[in-house]
Amino acid sequence: MHANVKQNVIPLITPGLKVACSQCNLRELCLPFGLSDVDMGRLDSLIGGGRKLKRGHYLYRAGDPFESIFAVRSGFFKTDVLTEDGRDQVTGFQMAGEILGMDGISTEIHTCNAVALEDSEVCLIPFTELEMLSSEIHSLQHHLHKVMSREIVRDHGVMMLLGTMRAEERLAAFLLNLSQRFSARGYSPAEFHLRMTREEIGSYLGLKLETVSRAFSRFQDDGLISVQQKHIRIVDIPRLKTLLTPADGRIG
Amino acid sequence: MHANVKQNVIPLITPGLKVACSQCNLRELCLPFGLSDVDMGRLDSLIGGGRKLKRGHYLYRAGDPFESIFAVRSGFFKTDVLTEDGRDQVTGFQMAGEILGMDGISTEIHTCNAVALEDSEVCLIPFTELEMLSSEIHSLQHHLHKVMSREIVRDHGVMMLLGTMRAEERLAAFLLNLSQRFSARGYSPAEFHLRMTREEIGSYLGLKLETVSRAFSRFQDDGLISVQQKHIRIVDIPRLKTLLTPADGRIG
DNA sequence: GGACCTCGTTGACTTTTATCAATGCAAATT
DNA sequence: AATTTGCATTGATAAAAGTCAACGAGGTCC
Incomplete structure (x- = not known):
């Protein structure tokens, strides 16, 4: 069962919706x-x-x-x-x-x-x-x-990602960030649907869509995740995390 | 005459300095x-x-x-x-x-x-x-x-720079940004001293220091700027700006 | 004033990512 | 159900930036 289900079809913009x-x-x-x-x-x-x-x-x-x-x-x-x-x-x-x-x-x-x-x-x-x-x-x-x-601190994190990480590190960081945020909202940290295209991910990560796609494929080949279009399952969260700290990953 | 002169030597940290x-x-x-x-x-x-x-x-x-x-x-x-x-x-x-x-x-x-x-x-x-x-x-x-x-908007600008620009565009954007900020403070927009090393510029721009140095050299060869270590003189601000909008630069 | 040391420049070569192009998949439309 | 369309994958090749290494310039410290 997926955490994220589309809303029913609704009017374009509906002001006045009651909220509290x-x-x-x-x-x-x-x-x-x-x-x-x-x-x-x-x-x-x-x-x-x-x-x-x-x-x-x-x-x-x-x-x-x-x-x-x-x-x-x-x-x-x-x-x-x-x-x-x-x-x-x-x-x-x-x-x-x-x-x-x-x-x-x-x-x-x-x-x-x-x-x-x-x-x-x-x-x-x-x-x-x-x-x-x-x-x-x-x-x-x-x-x-x-x-x-x-928001400022988050932006600094993105700068770090764009300025210092290589493609696979960026994608790993991206997936782990989504995972953590879904988790904080009560959804599965391991399985979710991406709402954005490869091109949008690429734009966010400073990569071309083909590079994003190849990185996904390699993660899958390495048994880190399972990808089917927009459906992602993270198979090995700890190992995905080690991609972000290459030094630790090699020394540990 | 340079706009930016070092302060005299002063104690490490001096609290209590009068300011208003x-x-x-x-x-x-x-x-x-x-x-x-x-x-x-x-x-x-x-x-x-x-x-x-x-x-x-x-x-x-x-x-x-x-x-x-x-x-x-x-x-x-x-x-x-x-x-x-x-x-x-x-x-x-x-x-x-x-x-x-x-x-x-x-x-x-x-x-x-x-x-x-x-x-x-x-x-x-x-x-x-x-x-x-x-x-x-x-x-x-x-x-x-x-x-x-x-600050949030500025960070978005840096993301744009890191995510979409190539090395020389990044450096041009960086120089023009400094130029504009010096100008707003009453200093020359065309001539200033860099306070940071090539490595620090590179870190900010998501580039290695050698890449920064090469880009400076090429700008100088192209007659856009004159560089001598940390001393920069922008010779052709308009042309430097066209580096940021390559499409316009070619069509115009 | 000379030695040291950091920083900057430049060259040769490697790695990474982008680009171009073809194909495949899946959902939306009719 | 068939067609269209957008999105994703994959391969071959090119371009950009990184790495490694040597050398040079300037400022600093004895």
């Missing part, structure tokens, strides 16, 4: 982390409802005016940046409980695109209101800062 | 941006003094407990991340007016090292106090968020 942090099983992963019941109620009344997006549709695009950040309720997103000359860099993949849109705070204009990779739902969090509330609720303010800082 | 945003000519680049005189005075009284660091000394290290963020008053820093197996990724170079240390907010522990690449001075901004003050001064709160968001 206090009822949400993601609250410990998401913005309301650490809030008291009373404060969570105040956050509830600020959340501008939810939106449903069908696969392939944009939550926002580079150039859009920034008004809100978004919390992923369900589904899967990618963010990417485009240059004038058509280059495309995937900057992240976001799943339930993760926050999208913080790129827009700095200039009040979004600098990247956010696309649903499967039918998804988000909570809309108007940023001005969030700032007002967070100046009253210290733990909310602090947690917002933590969420932004965590 | 209201007197600082970097205030429009830095955290107090947009504050009224009154509010700037309140920020002044929060700043925990300044620190001087000699070249090669650490402002903080990965693993240090997080207490403050820092604003660079003068000098030049690099930040880098290390993995267990000894890999080292430079994640940024910081100059006057830029903020350091936001990586530590998320876990209350710094995740990277910050090293002075020349004798430098920073202002120490205790973060808990900054949060308290920013819940009272809305424009300070908002500007802090902008600074953090700008």
Whole structure:
């Protein structure tokens, strides 16, 4: 049984979907982390409802005016940046409980695109209101800062990956990261469906899609994973981890 | 005449250096941006003094407990991340007016090292106090968020560079970025001293030092720049820019 | 002032990844 | 059920960057 099932077909964008942090099983992963019941109620009344997006549709695009950040309720997103000359860099993949849109705070204009990779739902969090509330609720303010800082730290990890790792290390790191995040959400750490194409993985990892495909095949040949198109099963997590620390792997 | 001159020799770390945003000519680049005189005075009284660091000394290290963020008053820093197996990724170079240390907010522990690449001075901004003050001064709160968001956007730019550009494009982007930042601080956009080694540039750009050196040499052969060790003069900024948009460069 | 030492440059060669191209697979459409 | 279409795999070859090694320049320390 797979952890990740597609949503039913739903309207393109449905504003006004009722949402409440206090009822949400993601609250410990998401913005309301650490809030008291009373404060969570105040956050509830600020959340501008939810939106449903069908696969392939944009939550926002580079150039859009920034008004809100978004919390992923369900589904899967990618963010990417485009240059004038058509280059495309995937900057992240976001799943339930993760926050999208913080790129827009700095200039009040979004600098990247956010696309649903499967039918998804988000909570809309108007940023001005969030700032007002967070100046009253210290733990909310602090947690917002933590969420932004965590994004910075995550980005440093991606830089490390892009700057110092070879193709197979990058892919191993990518799979282990997904595994850990699925696990934190109660899904299997060993078996999951990739929502993104080889090309999107390649863009994220700074590789061409053929290189990604070959690395998958080699992992399978080596008995580390089993791949069938987008379905991944990690057969040997510990050995996959040793790919990331080649020195230890050889010495140990 | 070079814009960037080494500081005199000074004690290793000197806490208690008197600093005041209201007197600082970097205030429009830095955290107090947009504050009224009154509010700037309140920020002044929060700043925990300044620190001087000699070249090669650490402002903080990965693993240090997080207490403050820092604003660079003068000098030049690099930040880098290390993995267990000894890999080292430079994640940024910081100059006057830029903020350091936001990586530590998320876990209350710094995740990277910050090293002075020349004798430098920073202002120490205790973060808990900054949060308290920013819940009272809305424009300070908002500007802090902008600074953090700008860091996220900057990181996306580095990902783009590492993920999609070839060696010479990366170096061109790097030089143009330095040029623009020196220019914003009133220094020459065309002539400056690099504070970092080829190896540090390479680490930042995901290249080996020899590749960086060869790219410099080729730029010089092509009449784009003039290089003499750490002294750089950009001879043809427009043409250097065309290296970043190869499609346009060929079509135009 | 000379020796040392770090950093930078350059060359020859190797490794890795990209590119180009063909084929296969599977889900979506009619 | 057949066709289309997008995605994935695989192979052959080319290009880019890395590695190893030697040498040179500049600054620092006695």
